[in-house]
Amino acid sequence: MAYTEEELKKELETKEYEYGFYTDIESDTLPVGLNEEIIIAISKKKEEPDWMTAWRLEAFKHWKEMEEPDWANVHYKKPDFQAISYYSAPNKKPKYNSLDEVDPELLETFKKLGISVDEQKKLAGVAVDIVMDSVSVATTFKKTLAEKGIIFCSISEAIQEHPELVKKYIGTVVPQRDNFYAALNSAVFSDGSFCYIPKGVRCPMELSTYFRINQAGTGQFERTLVIADEGSYVSYLEGCTAPSRDENQLHAAVVELIALDDAEIKYSTVQNWFPGDKEGKGGVFNFVTKRGLCEKNAKISWTQVETGSAVTWKYPSCVLKGDNSIGEFYSIAVTNNFQQADTGTKMVHLGKNTRSTIISKGISAGKSQNSYRGLVQVNSRAENARNFSQCDSLLMGNECGAHTFPYIEAKNKSAQIEHEATTSKIGEDQIFYCNQRGIDTEKAIALIVNGFSKEVLNKLPMEFAVEAQKLLEISLEGSVG
Amino acid sequence: MLKIKDLHASIDDKEILKGINLEVKAGEVHAIMGPNGSGKSTLSAVIAGKEEFEVTQGSVELDGEDLDEVAPEERAHKGVFLSFQYPVEIPGVSVTNFIKTAINESRKARGMEEMPANEMLKMIREKSELLDIDRKFLSRSLNEGFSGGEKKRNEIFQMAMLEPKLAILDETDSGLDIDALRIVANGVNKLKSKDNAVIVITHYQRLLEYIVPDFVHVLHNGKIVKSGGKELALELEEKGYDWIKNEAVV
Numbered sequence: 001m002a003y004t005e006e007e008l009k010k011e012l013e014t015k016e017y018e019y020g021f022y023t024d025i026e027s028d029t030l031p032v033g034l035n036e037e038i039i040i041a042i043s044k045k046k047e048e049p050d051w052m053t054a055w056r057l058e059a060f061k062h063w064k065e066m067e068e069p070d071w072a073n074v075h076y077k078k079p080d081f082q083a084i085s086y087y088s089a090p091n092k093k094p095k096y097n098s099l100d101e102v103d104p105e106l107l108e109t110f111k112k113l114g115i116s117v118d119e120q121k122k123l124a125g126v127a128v129d130i131v132m133d134s135v136s137v138a139t140t141f142k143k144t145l146a147e148k149g150i151i152f153c154s155i156s157e158a159i160q161e162h163p164e165l166v167k168k169y170i171g172t173v174v175p176q177r178d179n180f181y182a183a184l185n186s187a188v189f190s191d192g193s194f195c196y197i198p199k200g201v202r203c204p205m206e207l208s209t210y211f212r213i214n215q216a217g218t219g220q221f222e223r224t225l226v227i228a229d230e231g232s233y234v235s236y237l238e239g240c241t242a243p244s245r246d247e248n249q250l251h252a253a254v255v256e257l258i259a260l261d262d263a264e265i266k267y268s269t270v271q272n273w274f275p276g277d278k279e280g281k282g283g284v285f286n287f288v289t290k291r292g293l294c295e296k297n298a299k300i301s302w303t304q305v306e307t308g309s310a311v312t313w314k315y316p317s318c319v320l321k322g323d324n325s326i327g328e329f330y331s332i333a334v335t336n337n338f339q340q341a342d343t344g345t346k347m348v349h350l351g352k353n354t355r356s357t358i359i360s361k362g363i364s365a366g367k368s369q370n371s372y373r374g375l376v377q378v379n380s381r382a383e384n385a386r387n388f389s390q391c392d393s394l395l396m397g398n399e400c401g402a403h404t405f406p407y408i409e410a411k412n413k414s415a416q417i418e419h420e421a422t423t424s425k426i427g428e429d430q431i432f433y434c435n436q437r438g439i440d441t442e443k444a445i446a447l448i449v450n451g452f453s454k455e456v457l458n459k460l461p462m463e464f465a466v467e468a469q470k471l472l473e474i475s476l477e478g479s480v481g
Numbered sequence: 482m483l484k485i486k487d488l489h490a491s492i493d494d495k496e497i498l499k500g501i502n503l504e505v506k507a508g509e510v511h512a513i514m515g516p517n518g519s520g521k522s523t524l525s526a527v528i529a530g531k532e533e534f535e536v537t538q539g540s541v542e543l544d545g546e547d548l549d550e551v552a553p554e555e556r557a558h559k560g561v562f563l564s565f566q567y568p569v570e571i572p573g574v575s576v577t578n579f580i581k582t583a584i585n586e587s588r589k590a591r592g593m594e595e596m597p598a599n600e601m602l603k604m605i606r607e608k609s610e611l612l613d614i615d616r617k618f619l620s621r622s623l624n625e626g627f628s629g630g631e632k633k634r635n636e637i638f639q640m641a642m643l644e645p646k647l648a649i650l651d652e653t654d655s656g657l658d659i660d661a662l663r664i665v666a667n668g669v670n671k672l673k674s675k676d677n678a679v680i681v682i683t684h685y686q687r688l689l690e691y692i693v694p695d696f697v698h699v700l701h702n703g704k705i706v707k708s709g710g711k712e713l714a715l716e717l718e719e720k721g722y723d724w725i726k727n728e729a730v731v
């Protein structure tokens with residue numbers, strides 16, 4: 001990680017949200033509002049088979065009967081779900097054979113994001129499937145993957161070309177009626193990624209997707225489905241940036257992971273949606289449902305670095321169904337200014353000898369509120385389940401808050417559950433010590449925060465760790481002094 | 482090099498330094514002694530630029546430049562180094578990473594390129610050998626769980642790496658065992674030259690047997706009440722501070 005800090009510093013001269021630009025690409029947007037016609041229209045636009053349309057409509061039926069939850073430690077003005085447009089796609093049809101065919105403005109956008117496809121292509125071992133607004137517009141490395149029988153494409157494409165897989169697995173981990181936002185997503189999801197790793201195959205590269213909200217007043221409803229067949233392995237990276245906009249933008253994604261017997265999935269996220277300005281205006285509402293299912297001897301690791309969004313509501317979870325399966329959750333959540341985050345995980349131990357690890361690092365600055373909420377549930381038949389949880393909070397200043405809500409439900413006496421929690425504050429003495437060694441305050445904070453977050457940063461793939469460090473620094477700039 | 486004139490400093494309206502005068506020239510070693518609470522650490526913090534202390538009167542000059550408006554990190558860039566009496570812990574940041582950041586920040590401030598990795602490694606190897614520091618130690622989190630003596634040795638390691646112009650060692654000897662004291666003192670002596678200067682704050686004559694001072698000052702109640710040569714330290718060891726306190730009152 002050594003060389004990166006310097007590189008990062010150079011890029012950090014500007015204090016405003018770096019990715020706050022808006023690309024002017026003609027979009028094909030449905031009228032605002034939500035009803036059955038709109039859902040049918042979405043499904044039709046995407047040329048979906050009837051079973052998919054029916055599945056969406058069923059979700060919508062559930063959603064209408066549900067209420068937006070309010071148990072989380074966040075306060076915001078509830079979105080008006082009838083004032084949102086549920087579909088927008090870049091206008092020019094996104095089937096390109098080469099980059100030359102891609103809308104130059106779009107390429108420009110990617111460049112600003114620092115993730116031009118060209119560059120990504122060269123980056124060793126990273127296949128990129130970029131979601132611009134709602135529709136995938138570029139997919140690379142497909143051929144290499146295809147040779148191994150790996151399917152990595154947009155979910156729309158998967159619905160067309162691998163309906164049997166989608167039909168078999170979609171909604172099996174996060175059912176349509178799981179929660180309010182998941183039901184909404186199931187009804188209106190626009191696009192997202194699909195990934196299937198065949199039996200015994202080790203995916204030779206990190207798979208990555210970049211998401212981005214780009215259309216005024218457009219909600220984003222990605223749907224991601226990752227299936228690791230028996231004995232396979234995949235590492236999946238998801239990174240998000242969003243342009244700054246005044247009105248709140250809703251983001252309600254669903255991610256389902258399925259790790260069959262002896263399979264392993266690593267899912268890493270760097271989330272940097274627009275957090276709102278210094279006065280707390282604007283910013284993305286991020287209500288995400290992420291869950292993975294582990295069969296026998298399977299393993300799922302969630303690693304997340306959450307720096308963005310005005311409101312975050314997110315609990316990547318593992319259902320440890322198979323015996324000897326393992327669930328891990330490593331998280332860094334940063335809040336600054338008026339951001340609010342209520343995030344954590346759920347580890348549900350169903351099988352015997354199941355193990356889970358939770359490492360959560362919360363960093364709060366400004367007037368923000370940062371809550372960890374975690375549930376460790378041990379079923380009565382889960383003999384010898386083990387969990388270790390560690391929740392550390394780092395506070396900067398006196399106006400922010402850190403909260404920890406650990407819930408434990410153990411129905412089997414053999415369960416071993418350990419929970420540790422610490423709260424610390426960046427002290428003036430630490431800063432002075434760094435200053436005395438020639439390190440200015442901003443850099444000192446970055447150093448202290450990196451140190452605090454190290455256990456989690458170390459879990460990220462190298463190229464992502466770089467991005468993550470950069471985001472930590474950007475998000476905390478100007479928070480002391 | 483360092484010129485302190487009639488320096489008054491206070492914290493929370495409580496005056497702690499009450500008119501300090503001190504001049505340190507290149508090539509010199511000064512020792513500052515004095516009873517607990519007399520203001521020794523405060524003086525070193527004020528020289529280093531700690532903002533909690535308010536300088537109400539007088540000045541600190543480095544090479545003719547008034548440091549009043551100079552931030553602590555800039556003072557460091559100009560070659561001021563403070564070995565802390567109580568070094569702080571920074572969890573998750575290794576000694577190596579910390580010192581690398583410190584060196585490169587200073588170089589950057591001086592318009593230099595970052596130190597190439599191999600050069601850095603070579604320097605780390607040299608200096609850790611000089612101070613008899615186990616390399617494994619360098620990958621541990623800064624000061625976290627270090628013993629008292631390890632913390633002090635690590636301060637001197639950082640000093641060796643940063644090669645300061647003016648080093649202030651605030652009770653670096655306390656906590657060091659007899660062998661460590663000799664090693665650290667030797668280290669300091671090796672780094673001494675006619676171009677840099679050292680201020681040693683200590684309670685004990687022992688350290689001054691190794692790092693021989695040109696001048697010894699006694700700080701009492703925020704003022705330097707007596708200055709002399711290295712014999713003064715011996716005298717203090719023998720007689721304690723009372724006679725000076727009395728002298729000062731008279």
Ligand SMILES: Nc1ncnc2c1ncn2[C@@H]1O[C@H](COP(=O)(O)OP(=O)(O)OP(=O)(O)O)[C@@H](O)[C@H]1O
Binds near residue numbers: 524
């Ligand atoms: N942050 C502070 N707030 C209030 N008083 C302080 C603060 N820092 C130092 N003081 C006071 O200033 C006086 C001088 O303290 P200082 O640490 O400089 O003494 P010292 O000479 O280094 O003592 P010692 O030999 O014990 O290290 C003491 O009375 C101390 O309580």
Ligand SMILES: [Mg+2]
Binds near residue numbers: 521522523566651652
């Ligand atoms: Mg002291």
